[in-house]
Amino acid sequence: MGLLIMRSLHSVTDKALDDVLNQSEITLNELRELFLARGILISKETPRKDLARNFSKFSHDYYDHQKIASYIGSNNRREKLTAKVIATKLEVDEIILAAEKLKADIESRNDLCQISTIDGKVRLNVSYLSTNYGKSDFKQVITKTALIEVEPSEKGFLLRRPENEQTQEYEDVFLASLEHIVASRSAEGEKQESLNVKEISLEHINTPKLRTKFFVKLINGLKGYVLDDVTDAYVYHPKPEKIKEQDGNTETGIHIDRASLKGEGVLKSEEISSLYERGFYICKIKWRAKEDLVDPDIYEFEAQFSDQGNFKDFSYLAKGVKKYKGNGQYNKNFVSLSKNEETFFAKLIESAAYSIIMEIEKEKA
Incomplete structure (x- = not known):
């Protein structure tokens, strides 16, 4: 307890x-x-x-x-997801061993953790206390839950978790345990094997056009779904070195590094085109897509790179669905997705994102 x-x-x-x-x-x-x-x-x-x-x-x-x-609804906010691929060859038993070490670490903090396995997938259900003293008294300390999943994929194992500081700590502990397990497999005198972890990132490709291309291809690249519209686009422009070196508030030292555009069809607007020309690139986007079917439902998504300057720390969320009623009419509001639907779209976005990253890296090379 x-x-x-x-x-x-x-x-x-x-x-x-x-x-x-x-x-x-x-x-x-x-x-x-x-x-x-x-x-x-x-x-x-x-x-x-x-x-x-x-x-x-x-x-x-x-x-x-x-x-x-x-x-007062302090526990209801849905968090974006983030994922990494563990490309090193591993056995499920090794994943479970690292999960058990993470469980022990979590419980040492007086939080709760349960491990379950099915079809090679390892799940950690965590309940923990989250603190934020910038909020009102009844929202400062709340109980939160998190599902951390490690499942087999074509490239190895995929690690998926909610995007927040606490689960980042859990991920660090888990990966450190795996690193130790992998290193211990090497025989004495041999070079120790290291853990190969890949993430969705274009940190080493800083071309604004290619970074924007990632999002353009993502919103058009969900298999079985067709882009309906983009409702929000957030763009970023890293501060040039000359301005970083400026002292004082001179006119030449002024730099606008981010902007947001809202409304339907924002990617077709003159405003965003002018921002592209000035070196801005998309770092966050919200869009809607329809099933590639007759009488399709409409789904709403969001994706972003939290580290905007380095274009890393990718996270995403399937926000909801607007059901088709018939006769060309839809329900008024979007409603939440089921857990199975959320998982389905998480895999869809992850698959598309990794493919796009590989494509852009080949194009840059």
Whole structure:
């Protein structure tokens, strides 16, 4: 039960509790549940501010805070995914051994981890406490879950995880364990074998045109789907060395390094064309694609390189689907995808991205 150990630096104040209960994000039914859990019935006629003030006077604990945090949606944000290919030849047993070492490391932090295997795929389901003291009291310390998957691929094993600092730490521990396992396979006196890890990156190709080409080919390259439209494009321009060396706020030292364009058809706009001419390249994009079928559903995607200057740390997300109703009509809103659909599109994007990287590298060579 290590996850229940509190690791916050302070407790929530009565005022913070009063403030959060006055937010419209918490419904009156949820307020009623809080009181009912203490054996108290409340009237529909009682003003919210009175209910909040009275509840904040009660003693409250970790479980109360977690329940209230769940009401204000602190755990609902879906994170982008990121992936790497482990190209070194490995056995599933070696993957499991490294996973068990990561599990031990996670549990040493008083977090929870479960390992499961099926058809050569190793999964780690992790529950951990995430802290962000820049947020309001009830969003500073929240329980998050993460699925880390290692599955066989044509190139070796593919490691997929949510894109955030915590799972990056887990990945580092896992890969370090694998590195040690691979090195230990070498006989005494032989050169130690090293772990070969490949990621989706154009760090060594800094041509703006080729970096933009990656995204243009990606949004047009999902097998079985046809580009419908681009809704958001974010472009980046690294700061030139001359400006980096400038001191003071002279006119020649001014440099705009990023811009965003929103709206349908942004890749066809004159604005983005002019940015291309000035050396900008796309670093993040949101787009929609239709199934290559009669009466297709519309899917929404997002992809980016978080390290914009080096064009690395690639992440992606299948955001949702707008269902086709018939007679040329669609549902009004996009809805979330199932876990199986998310995994399907993750593999589709990964496959397309790796192929495009290889193509661009050959073109540059």
